[in-house]
Amino acid sequence: MNDPSKRRPRVGLFATCLMNVFRPNIGFSAVKLLEDAGCTVEVPAQQTCCGQPGYNSGDFDAAQALARQVIAAFEGFDYVVGPSGSCMATIRYDYPEMFADDPDWRTRAQSLAGKSFELLSFLHDELGVDRVGARLKTKATYHDSCSGLRSLGIKGQPRALLATVEGLKLKEMQDTEVCCGFGGTFCVKYPEISEKMVDDKIRNLLATGADTLLGGDLGCLMNIAGRLKRINAPVKVFHTAEVLAGMADGPGIGDAPQETR
Amino acid sequence: MSQARDTILGAVREALRRGPPDNATRASLDEKRFDHTRPSQDDDPVERFIRKFESRAGTVGRVATLGDVPAEVDQHRARFDLPKRAAVGNALKALDWPSDWTVHHGAAPIEETLSVSLASAGIAETGSVLLASGPDSPTTHNFVPDDQVVVLPVEHIVRWFEEAWDRLRQREGGMPRATNIVSGPSRTADVEQTVQLGAHGPRRVHVILVG
Amino acid sequence: MEMRSAEFKTRSVFAIHDGGLQKAMGMLRDGFVAKRTVQAAELPEFEQLREEAKNLKNHILDNLDHYLERYEAAVTAAGGQVHWARDAAEAREIILGICHRVGAKIVTKGKSMVSEEIGLNEALIEKGMEVVETDLGEYIIQLADEPPSHIIAPAVHKTKDQVSDLFEEAHGGPRKTTVPDLVNEARQVLREKYFKADVGITGGNYLVAETGSSVIVTNEGNGDLTQTLARVHIVTSGIERVVPRLEDVTLFLRLLARSATGQETETYTTFSTGPRRPDDLDGPQEYHVVLVDNGRSKMLAGRFRDMLRCIRCGACMNHCPVYGSIGGHAYGWVYPGPMGSVLTPLIKGLDNAYDLPNACTLNGRCGSVCPVKIPLPDLLRELRHLQHKQKITPSLQRHALSVWRFAATRPGLYHFGERIAARILAFAGRKKGRLRKAPLASAWTDSRDLPAPSGRTFLEQWQSQRGKS
CATH class of the missing domain: 3.40.50 (Rossmann fold)
Incomplete structure (x- = not known):
C-alpha cells in the first residue's frame, strides 16, 4: 500500500x-x-x-x-x-x-x-483541519453524545470547528454531557424513562435561548428533535457536519420541507 | 476451623485457579509495600491544618504551653455558656483546672457536656485530628458531649496520613482499640441535602494548638 | 429484604410521576454531582489515584485468600473473633446466635449495606429484638418501613415534609418543620438508644489485614456511638473489603469521600481493633466480624471480577441519568443504580432482575466517575449477553434480532429494505417532515414525533451520482 x-x-x-x-x-x-x-x-x-x-x-x-x-x-x-x-x-x-x-x-x-x-x-x-468556510447565522447549543464523548474523547473538536462558522454563536447548556435518553433500543424498551430524560435535556436546551441544537449522533438528534416537535418547541436540529459543510440551509431534522431557513 | 471458612477460601482459590499460596509467596506479599501517590502540598502544615479544619466548621485556638490550655477551654465554655464541668483525658489530668469546675477523668456519660482530650496527631492533608483510645483519650469523649475540645501539640502535626500511621506503629501497644480521625463537628445532610451540624456527635469541635 | 426487581417497569413509571421524589432527585443531582466535580478538580492527582486504586484492588483480589487469612489472624490477636458466612442465611444465623448468647434486647445499627443485603433487621425483629437504625437517613426509612433508595444517602428520596410526618407519628408532637429541629429530635431519641443498646452492628468499609482493624466512615458519628457504647460490637462486611495495610486504606479514603458526597474527607474515620482493653475506660466487651461471601467468590471467578473492586461510594448512581429519573426504589432490592444493576442479578439471579441490566442507555457516565474504574457499562452489556444466551430475554426481542441479523448480513436485502422504509416514511411524513404515529413504533411515537426521511437513501443517491464501489 x-x-x-x-x-x-x-x-x-x-x-x-x-x-x-x-x-x-x-x-x-x-x-x-x-x-x-x-x-x-x-x-x-x-x-x-x-x-x-x-x-x-x-x-x-x-x-x-x-x-x-x-x-x-x-x-x-x-x-x-x-x-x-x-x-x-x-x-x-x-x-x-x-x-x-x-x-x-x-x-x-x-x-x-x-x-x-x-x-x-x-x-x-488526524488531518489538522482547524477551520471551515461555512456561514450560518444562529445561536446554537451543542449536545455531547455519550459514546463519542466518553469512548472517543469527542468534546473540543466540534466546538473548535463550530467556532469558525461565520455567524454562529455557541451557548453551552447545563448538563450538556448527560445522556438525552435515546440509548438505542432503550428509548423504546423504557419509553417513560427515556421521555423523562429527553425532557430534562430539553429543559436545559431551552434555558440557553438557542434556536438550533447541534450534535454528532443522529440517534440522539432524532430523539431530541422528535420530542421538540411533539411539544412544539421552535428549535431546529442539525448534525454538526451539516453546519460545518454549509449544508444546513434546508429543513432541520423533523422539520417540514418548506420550513427552510 | 469452620466449614464455612474452608468453603469460602476454597471457592476463592478455585476462582483464582490455584491452591493456597506457598510460604515464599506469602512472605513476599507480607513484605509488599505500595507507594501510593500523596496529594501534593506546598503550604505550611500548621497553617494548612488550621485552614482545612476551619473549612468544615471546626474552630482552632492556639496557646503557647500546655499550662495555658485550661484558660482557653474556659473561654470556649464561657462563649457557649456551658456548665462548669468537663470530662478530661488522663494525659491532661495534671493541668491546673479551674477550682469551681467539676472535672472527671472517666468515660463520658450521657449527660456530659464538654470533653477535653489529647490528640495523637494532626493531619495537615485534610485538617483532621487523630485520637487514640485509652485513658488519655477515651472514645466516648469524641462523640458523646455537645462540645469537644482537642488538645494538639503543633509538633504532632504531620503532612500526610502515612506519617500518622508510622506514629501509630511506633506506639506502645501498637494499633489502639479505636483510632478516631475527626475532621470537624458531627454533621448530616440526610434531610433534603441540607447540612446540619451536631447530628449525633459534638455540635462544636475546638482544637487548641499548643506551641 | 423482599426482592421486587421484577416490578422495575411499573415502579419506574410511578417514580417518574412522584412529585416529591422528583424534587428530591433534583437536589441529589445539584448536590453530590456538583460537589464531586469541584473536589476532583481540586486534586490534581485524582486520576492517578483512581488508576492506583484500581490496580491495588486487582492485586488484593488476586491474593484475596492470603489477605483474608492474615486479617483473621490479626483480629484474633487483638482479641476479636472472625466468623465466616457463605450466604445471607448463614450470616443471619451467626449474628442471631451472638445476640441470643448475650441476651440482647436492643440492637443499634450503623449504616451497613451488607446487613441490608442479608436481610438482618427482619431476622432480629422476628426474634423479638428492638432494632434501631442510627444513621439519620436509615432511621427515617426505618420509620417509613422502606428500603434505602441510595447506598450512602438512604432517604434521599424523602422531602422534609415527609420526614416531619414520620417523626410526628413516631415521636409524638409537637410537629417539627425545620431541618435543625428534625435533626435535633432524632438526636435526642437515638442518644437514649445508644446507651441502652446491648449489641451494636456496623458495616466495615475496609478490613485491614496488617492490624485486624475494621474501618467505618461517617459524617454523623452514629456508627461510632453504636460501636462504642454497646456491650458487643458486630461488624458485617463482604470478603472483598480486605486491604493489606494502613497506607492502602488511605488510598481509598482519598477517593471515597470525594466520589461519594463531594467532600475532601468525611467527618469521622474510625479504625476499630478488637474489644475493650484492660486500661480502656470505654468500648465494647466483645468484638466480632462476620465475613460474608454471598456470591462474591463466584464473581471472582469470571467476567464480573471487576465488580468486586466496588468501594460503595454511590458515585455511579449520583451520575446515572436513569437513577436520577426514577430513584433507587424502582430497582427493587438493596443496591440501586449502575452498581446495583450489576450486583443484583449476580446475587439474586439473572432472571429475577431482567430489567436492571437493560434499563440503561450505556452512556458510560457511571464508569467515567467510578473511583476504582469498574467498566460498569461493559458489565451490564455482559449481563445482557448472559440473559440472551440463557433465553431470559423476551422472545419478541430475540426474534427481532434474528430478523435483523438475517437482513443485515445480506447487504442487498438490507439496502432494499432501507429504501422501502425510506419511501414509506417519507410519503407518510411528506407534509410535516415528521410522523405523529408510525406502525410498530408506538413506543417511540407515544412521546415523540418521528422525523421523516426525505425519500431516497444516502447509498441510493450516492450510487446514482458516483456509481457503485
Whole structure:
C-alpha cells in the first residue's frame, strides 16, 4: 500500500443506518468535508450496520457476524470515517473486545479499529483541519453524545470547528454531557424513562435561548428533535457536519420541507 | 476451623485457579509495600491544618504551653455558656483546672457536656485530628458531649496520613482499640441535602494548638 | 429484604410521576454531582489515584485468600473473633446466635449495606429484638418501613415534609418543620438508644489485614456511638473489603469521600481493633466480624471480577441519568443504580432482575466517575449477553434480532429494505417532515414525533451520482 501521507488519503465512509435512511444530507456533508480536506471518499456497497444493536442487546454472535462484514468491507482503506460517535466507537472500541477469543479476527479488528474515526475528530485531530468556510447565522447549543464523548474523547473538536462558522454563536447548556435518553433500543424498551430524560435535556436546551441544537449522533438528534416537535418547541436540529459543510440551509431534522431557513 | 471458612477460601482459590499460596509467596506479599501517590502540598502544615479544619466548621485556638490550655477551654465554655464541668483525658489530668469546675477523668456519660482530650496527631492533608483510645483519650469523649475540645501539640502535626500511621506503629501497644480521625463537628445532610451540624456527635469541635 | 426487581417497569413509571421524589432527585443531582466535580478538580492527582486504586484492588483480589487469612489472624490477636458466612442465611444465623448468647434486647445499627443485603433487621425483629437504625437517613426509612433508595444517602428520596410526618407519628408532637429541629429530635431519641443498646452492628468499609482493624466512615458519628457504647460490637462486611495495610486504606479514603458526597474527607474515620482493653475506660466487651461471601467468590471467578473492586461510594448512581429519573426504589432490592444493576442479578439471579441490566442507555457516565474504574457499562452489556444466551430475554426481542441479523448480513436485502422504509416514511411524513404515529413504533411515537426521511437513501443517491464501489 502507498504511504497515505504522500497522496490523497483514501477514506471509506461508514454510512450509518439511521443516516442512510433518515438523513442522507449528513452523509453528503461528511463527503464534502472530507473531500475539502483532501481525501478521496468511497462508500463500499457491502456495508450495512456496525452491529451495535445486537451487541448492546447481548446477541454477541450477531454482532460478530456484522463486525466481520464491516471489517471485510473496509480493511482495504487508509481510513474508515463515519458521522457518528456511537457507530465509530463500536468499531474502534468494541470490535477488538468482541474477538477476544479469536486471534485472527482480533488482529483484523484491531487493525481496523486503529484507522477508524468519527468524522469531526478525524478532520480535526488526524488531518489538522482547524477551520471551515461555512456561514450560518444562529445561536446554537451543542449536545455531547455519550459514546463519542466518553469512548472517543469527542468534546473540543466540534466546538473548535463550530467556532469558525461565520455567524454562529455557541451557548453551552447545563448538563450538556448527560445522556438525552435515546440509548438505542432503550428509548423504546423504557419509553417513560427515556421521555423523562429527553425532557430534562430539553429543559436545559431551552434555558440557553438557542434556536438550533447541534450534535454528532443522529440517534440522539432524532430523539431530541422528535420530542421538540411533539411539544412544539421552535428549535431546529442539525448534525454538526451539516453546519460545518454549509449544508444546513434546508429543513432541520423533523422539520417540514418548506420550513427552510 | 469452620466449614464455612474452608468453603469460602476454597471457592476463592478455585476462582483464582490455584491452591493456597506457598510460604515464599506469602512472605513476599507480607513484605509488599505500595507507594501510593500523596496529594501534593506546598503550604505550611500548621497553617494548612488550621485552614482545612476551619473549612468544615471546626474552630482552632492556639496557646503557647500546655499550662495555658485550661484558660482557653474556659473561654470556649464561657462563649457557649456551658456548665462548669468537663470530662478530661488522663494525659491532661495534671493541668491546673479551674477550682469551681467539676472535672472527671472517666468515660463520658450521657449527660456530659464538654470533653477535653489529647490528640495523637494532626493531619495537615485534610485538617483532621487523630485520637487514640485509652485513658488519655477515651472514645466516648469524641462523640458523646455537645462540645469537644482537642488538645494538639503543633509538633504532632504531620503532612500526610502515612506519617500518622508510622506514629501509630511506633506506639506502645501498637494499633489502639479505636483510632478516631475527626475532621470537624458531627454533621448530616440526610434531610433534603441540607447540612446540619451536631447530628449525633459534638455540635462544636475546638482544637487548641499548643506551641 | 423482599426482592421486587421484577416490578422495575411499573415502579419506574410511578417514580417518574412522584412529585416529591422528583424534587428530591433534583437536589441529589445539584448536590453530590456538583460537589464531586469541584473536589476532583481540586486534586490534581485524582486520576492517578483512581488508576492506583484500581490496580491495588486487582492485586488484593488476586491474593484475596492470603489477605483474608492474615486479617483473621490479626483480629484474633487483638482479641476479636472472625466468623465466616457463605450466604445471607448463614450470616443471619451467626449474628442471631451472638445476640441470643448475650441476651440482647436492643440492637443499634450503623449504616451497613451488607446487613441490608442479608436481610438482618427482619431476622432480629422476628426474634423479638428492638432494632434501631442510627444513621439519620436509615432511621427515617426505618420509620417509613422502606428500603434505602441510595447506598450512602438512604432517604434521599424523602422531602422534609415527609420526614416531619414520620417523626410526628413516631415521636409524638409537637410537629417539627425545620431541618435543625428534625435533626435535633432524632438526636435526642437515638442518644437514649445508644446507651441502652446491648449489641451494636456496623458495616466495615475496609478490613485491614496488617492490624485486624475494621474501618467505618461517617459524617454523623452514629456508627461510632453504636460501636462504642454497646456491650458487643458486630461488624458485617463482604470478603472483598480486605486491604493489606494502613497506607492502602488511605488510598481509598482519598477517593471515597470525594466520589461519594463531594467532600475532601468525611467527618469521622474510625479504625476499630478488637474489644475493650484492660486500661480502656470505654468500648465494647466483645468484638466480632462476620465475613460474608454471598456470591462474591463466584464473581471472582469470571467476567464480573471487576465488580468486586466496588468501594460503595454511590458515585455511579449520583451520575446515572436513569437513577436520577426514577430513584433507587424502582430497582427493587438493596443496591440501586449502575452498581446495583450489576450486583443484583449476580446475587439474586439473572432472571429475577431482567430489567436492571437493560434499563440503561450505556452512556458510560457511571464508569467515567467510578473511583476504582469498574467498566460498569461493559458489565451490564455482559449481563445482557448472559440473559440472551440463557433465553431470559423476551422472545419478541430475540426474534427481532434474528430478523435483523438475517437482513443485515445480506447487504442487498438490507439496502432494499432501507429504501422501502425510506419511501414509506417519507410519503407518510411528506407534509410535516415528521410522523405523529408510525406502525410498530408506538413506543417511540407515544412521546415523540418521528422525523421523516426525505425519500431516497444516502447509498441510493450516492450510487446514482458516483456509481457503485
